[in-house]
Amino acid sequence: MVDIHQILDSDDSKVNFIKGLIYLSKAEELEKGIKGINMEELGYLNNAMVALNIDELKRKQLESLIYLNSIELDISFKSKRQAVFFLREGIQICCIDGQYSQAEKDLVYRMASVLGINKSMVANLEEWVSEGIEWSNRGEKFLELEG
Template sequence: MNINEILKTEESKKNFLIGLVFLAKVDGNIDETEKYFFLNAAEGLQLSEESQNAVNLSWSQEIMSELKFENNREKLFFLMQGIQLSNIDNSYSDKERSFIYKVASDLAISNESVERIEAWVEEGIKWQNEGIKLLDLEG
């Protein structure tokens, strides 16, 4: 999936990153590598300086503004990426999960859709872990 084929507007790309910043902040552990990652992502998405500043500012904001996306495809893509990002450390915390469900509700996405995405991510993690085990077959 190419992000630029799904998120087509500056506003959608900016909101995508702002939402992910707030998700990253949910656990309370913010390190500089996360901030650097999002700065690079904003540049990679070719966001304007104004949008990059908005993403940067979101690290210090307490309340996330409403995320606006063009359509359900963009909303679901945000949720997919958010759930995958939450699982990157093999730990999808209750705080992260609550955040995802709250945002999904705000975006008018059903719990059933979120549950399907969660199952897809979980299946992907299992698949990846099985691949890692294959590396030890001959050892």
């Protein structure tokens, strides 16, 4: 298993990773004219910031991006590996609320283009995330069985 700190090996890559996740989590809300993000996405972001050891001050600065009325495509990564990792996690945050809206999908593909990742890689990542969600949902059904 790969250590997240080996992939996101600098403060800049960690900040860009979280900024990108925030932008992706806002895509659907902005389209609907809603400020902020839903609780599932907020929980995912907070867990990611803790896992990345982002200090409290930087966390507050990043969290303030949640309430902006626009999305910037001002993220970059040092390697293709970092960009693919970001997109994989980004697609997961888009799907965490049980839906992957067209606005989220469009933003994923725009970000992929900016990061130099081709559409077939994004489609593969989308399929992997979908399969993972289905797998997890099947596992949840075991908990519903009566013994």
